[in-house]
Amino acid sequence: MVKADTSAVAPCIGFYGDDFTGGTANLANYQAAGLRAVMFLNVPSGDDLERYAADVDVVGVAGVGRSLRPDAMTAEIEPVLSLFRSLGVRVAQYKICSTFDSSPTTGNLATVISCAKKTLGISTSIPIVAACPAFGRYTLFANHFARHKGKVYRLDRHPVMSVHPATPMQEADLRLHLKAQGPLQVGSLPIDCIRDGEAAIQSAYALCASAKDDAVVFDGLEQGDVDSAARFVWHLSQREIVFAIAAQDFAHSLGLIVAEKPRETVHAERTLLDVDRMLVLSGSGSALNGAQIHDALSRGWEGVLLDPAALLESGGVEAAIERVQTAVGRGLETGRSVVVYTALGPDDPVLLKAAVAADASGQSRDIFAARIGAVFGAVGARAVEQHGLRRIVFAGGDTSSLAMRLMQATALRVVASRKSGGNISKLSSRNPVFDGLEVLLKGGQVGAPDILTKALVGAEWTWLGEERSA
CATH class of the missing domain: 3.40.980.20 (Four-carbon acid sugar kinase, nucleotide binding domain)
Incomplete structure (x- = not known):
């Protein structure tokens, strides 16, 4: 692949959507937060970057990583991460489905972590923020839960996800779920730590990093918990590029932090026009x-x-x-x-x-x-x-x-x-x-x-x- 000329493009955030519609939801959350964002359907050329992304804060690339086998995932993801590295982004998000769709053979997240370490030079623990409270997805003491028809289920007992035809969830503890996908050491930041404030998060994360954890699962029960995780990631990115595996609520939280807008001040001033048929x-x-x-x-x-x-x-x-x-x-x-x-x-x-x-x-x-x-x-x-x-x-x-x-x-x-x-x-x-x-x-x-x-x-x-x- 010919390397794109990225000299005229300087976004602070890049994201890869592991499925197309989910990538669009992630894009919308960055825009709703007030950031200028665009999502490409393939790794863009230099001309496309200059045409569509010269003035943006966020560059996304839509993909199909969630449905791929590990070798195909590597071929799909590495060019995207190389693009982010050349753009100089501060945060690179691998956008996952909030039900954590992944398995050893399909959508393997251990493969994603390996690619990030190799391509972006990531040497510290990778934050994982799967919680998406607005969509009924919660992480508590590293165990993941999802709402279905008004009830909240642990993911390995979820009526749909536990029997998913491609990525059945047989383990709700995301640390164990990830370890089944590759030789990973995975830590966690529990809810009490997250709610103790930024200093507590920094201290707990430092312990995970010193223990050489490949990744760290952040708990999240309410939107404020996701906000805290995103704020920590943004502060960490002031020193080095941060690669995060996260669902779409993280995008809105991070977007608001980068845009420096409190949640209640984001307002729309225009309207979409009607169409007569579709x-x-x-x-x-x-x-x-x-x-x-x-x-x-x-x-x-x-x-x-x-x-x-x-x-x-x-x-x-x-x-x-x-x-x-x-x-x-x-x-x-x-x-x-x-x-x-x-x-x-x-x-x-x-x-x-x-x-x-x-x-x-x-x-x-x-x-x-x-x-x-x-x-x-x-x-x-x-x-x-x-x-x-x-x-x-x-x-x-x-x-x-x-x-x-x-x-x-x-x-x-x-x-x-x-x-x-x-x-x-x-x-x-x-x-x-x-x-x-x-x-x-x-x-x-x-x-x-x-x-x-x-x-x-x-x-x-x-x-x-x-x-x-x-």
């Missing part, structure tokens, strides 16, 4: 995402099923693109919004059908994300080109990133967010057809049941952008 492309099978689709259909939206099993057939992707484009075009021409979906929740029989088809054909189930992404990219591009859409929605991290790359997207900035979850971003693309397109990128577990219909209404969103939506 296209939703959903590759998520979560229950919440299914409820969101049901809500849209109940309000008169056109629904189009994309059968994943059919994509395994010879010519299946091409046939699906033609069929879905026709159905989407028909719906948009009548003035209706359209949602294309692969499932209406985890119990939809179409998911079992797809799994059986993949196993019968001897193909990996991982192939679905790439093929669904190819369909979504083509369908979304046609809808924008032929029907003049100004805003579209992607639901599902892996399919979103693949589809966005097919639109020749290079970077995005968040322009609006919603308190109940979700962010609308403005796309920068080498293709003028898509440059300036507004996109709502959401994970399957994000947003209120009415988020899709509310995405049509500008007043439902808090403005974060530097320019008014047009």
Whole structure:
């Protein structure tokens, strides 16, 4: 890879999002705190840095590290960390999901720690801040907890995460969970230490560093605890670059500290504009995402099923693109919004059908994300080109990133967010057809049941952008 000319770019924070939609949430939190931020979809060239990032405080890179095996993770992450080193950032954040999705074979965080030590020259203990109280994620005495349907569960007993198909959480103690991923020594800063103040945190961290702990898990039960962790990281970064593994609440806390703004003084002064119709492309099978689709259909939206099993057939992707484009075009021409979906929740029989088809054909189930992404990219591009859409929605991290790359997207900035979850971003693309397109990128577990219909209404969103939506 040719080294980018970074002489004109001097952000103080860099972050890598280990999945696409989660990276967007992290970006939004930095912007909501008052920092100027941009996220690239690949490691940017020198020209792209000068064009999009010459005046920013935060540079992010969206990736898919959470879904990769260790060798692929190294190839994915090292160029990003090299970029951060060349930019001279003071804090480099590896943005994780707040449910700590990782395992020895997928999304291995021991691999991440090794890459950071090698590429950034990190020699001290790496802070880990997984707590995300605003999203119902808590760390207490190094054990991680997550809310589900109004109840809080220890992660190894969580109804969803304990049986996650890719990264099942079999251990809630994050120190032990990390040690299972590699030869790590992991310490912790318990809640009583964090609440004793900055001097106590500094002293406890120094003990971990002197004990040669590779990483330190910070407890967090309330937002103030995350604020304390972020404040410590920022102060530590005055002496040396700090690499932190952290969820999105850390980004908002750090952003407020860097921007020197108290939490209550961040206000929006502008509004997002309404759109009359929209296209939703959903590759998520979560229950919440299914409820969101049901809500849209109940309000008169056109629904189009994309059968994943059919994509395994010879010519299946091409046939699906033609069929879905026709159905989407028909719906948009009548003035209706359209949602294309692969499932209406985890119990939809179409998911079992797809799994059986993949196993019968001897193909990996991982192939679905790439093929669904190819369909979504083509369908979304046609809808924008032929029907003049100004805003579209992607639901599902892996399919979103693949589809966005097919639109020749290079970077995005968040322009609006919603308190109940979700962010609308403005796309920068080498293709003028898509440059300036507004996109709502959401994970399957994000947003209120009415988020899709509310995405049509500008007043439902808090403005974060530097320019008014047009």
